[in-house]
Amino acid sequence: MIFMVIMIILVIVLLSFSFKVVPQNYVGLVETLGKYSKSVNAGLTFIIPVFQNIRKVSLALQPYKISKYSIITKDNAEITTSLTLNYQVTDAYRYFYNNTNSVESMVQLIRGHMRDIIGRMELNEALGSTSKINNELFKAIGDLTDIYGITVIRVNVDELLPSPEIQKAMDKQLTADREKTAAIAKAEGEARHIELTTKAKNDALVATAKANAEAVKTQADAEAYRINKLQESLNKAGDGYFRNQSLDSFNKLAEGPNNLVILDKEDMTDLGKIPAVKKMWNADKK
CATH class of the missing domain: 1.20.5 (Single alpha-helices involved in coiled-coils or other helix-helix interfaces)
Incomplete structure (x- = not known):
């Protein structure tokens, strides 16, 4: 009776270890005696206790920050940069088994390409080309991270600081x-x-x-x-006007202290046109 009870308890314990739940957006890697045997999707999965084990790998988008490190530009200037990126596991088998640390390998790959890109730029160009560096870096890494079972969704240069x-x-x-x-x-x-x-x-x-x-x-x-x-x-004006004007002029001249007037012959003849002067001229001739 005691043996039966023990056997029932063992069966219950084994059954409890036989059923595993893989969460949503995860994939399960089933290992049999330490060797990969199959992959299972999210949900309830049966494994053989002791002989089999299951590793859960997240397929969700993961943020990652690459800490500051130094880069030398084309004109031998030292600048410090830091990056942020988002990656996603696309192949759980490669991610877990092909590399001891796939994320670190991805980071080293990105750093290497970042050094290459900035190393071909002068300081002023690099400081003013953040968007260009982002685009070139994203194109450079491309499908290279596939070997790690990872796809980089976005990469962004947070800062570029000179020494x-x-x-x-x-x-x-x-x-x-x-x-x-x-x-x-x-x-x-x-x-x-x-x-x-x-x-x-x-x-x-x-x-x-x-x-x-x-x-x-x-x-x-x-x-x-x-x-x-x-x-x-x-x-x-008529001739009378001019005669009167001439008489007035001679009268004013006679009233002055200097009453001697010198005229040429023609002017003397013209004076005869004035009646009063003509009489004086004729009397003098007599």
Whole structure:
């Protein structure tokens, strides 16, 4: 009776170890006496206790961070980089049996290609080409990780940092460039100010000259108009007007202290046109 009870307990224990549950998104690797025998999908699986064992491998997307490490650029500058990536196990057999540490092997592969890519770039190019490096790195590793049963879904360069010495030199250069830019901007501003001031003065001088010229022209036009009108009036005036003007002139001349007038013969003859002077001329002849 006791033997039967012991046998029942052993059977129950063996049955409890005979059924294994493979979780969702996992694959089970069944080993018989330490040797791979088959793969099983998620769900309830029966194995032979003691003789068989099951290893569970996740097929879910896995994030991984590659810690900082140094790389030398084409122009012998040292930079430190770190990466993050997402990978997925696509072949559980290769992942588990073909390599003692498939993830570490994948990381070493990525680091090697990263060194090769950045090693062909100069410092400034590398620092400004993060997206380009990401694309080249993803293409470079391609299907190479298949040997480890892994597929890299995404890889991203988190940072590219120059060494402290280079950073100091770059900061100094940046400061110098900013000061140079500020000096150039200030000089250009002053030159522009002088240019505008000079233009304003020249415009004022031109405007003044134009105004003066316009005033002179207006004055000349007025004078010409006055002379034309006067000439028209004189042309319309009769001989009596000119005789009266001559008499007035001689009267004013006679009233002055200097009443001696010298005239040529023709002018003397013209004086005869004035009646009063003609009488004086005839009386003198008698």
